[in-house]
């Protein structure tokens with residue numbers, strides 16, 4: 405990596421999103437030159453080049469080998485520095501990914517829980533909220549909710565209508581003492 409400073413402060417707030425001063429985790433966006441700008445949760449991240457981060461290119465190559473037929477050309481990196489960093493309920497359903505985006509999510513460091521819940525009719529029209537996910541979810545027996553513990557080195561793939569029909573989140577976790585880095589590889593059309 406080209407230094408920690410590249411991970412933070414890379415987002416331009418467009419003033420359209422929810423009333424959060426910043427995302428509740430650090431992020432960094434890497435994309436192949438010439439792709440349309442990514443705008444999500446009211447932010448427009450600066451697009452770094454793959455050449456700025458050779459190790460990320462190596463991981464991209466490994467993911468392509470694991471998932472034959474994929475052609476990821478962008479990466480949203482998330483850094484959860486501790487128990488208070490989180491990702492609120494959202495779907496990665498931005499138009500630039502198309503109607504059935506495939507997203508490969510690789511995790512390093514502290515194990516965290518990743519939740520999926522089926523969208524309600526109302527929430528299928530919602531955009532990313534980035535608000536803290538409800539703790540009550542963990543106790544729910546609802547069959548339309550799932551929890552995955554994403555271990556160091558794990559690969560999780562979302563594809564098909566996952567973004568259209570489901571929301572996902574990484575809630576705060578009191579016992580998360582160390583940093584977690586998550587890489588979500590995506591294909592911008």
Ligand SMILES: O=C(O)CCC(=O)C(=O)O
Nearest residue numbers: 480482491518574586588
């Ligand atoms: O950290 C994770 O596992 C999920 C991150 C995520 O949902 C995203 O970057 O859109």
Ligand SMILES: [Fe+2]
Nearest residue numbers: 494495496572
């Ligand atoms: Fe996501």
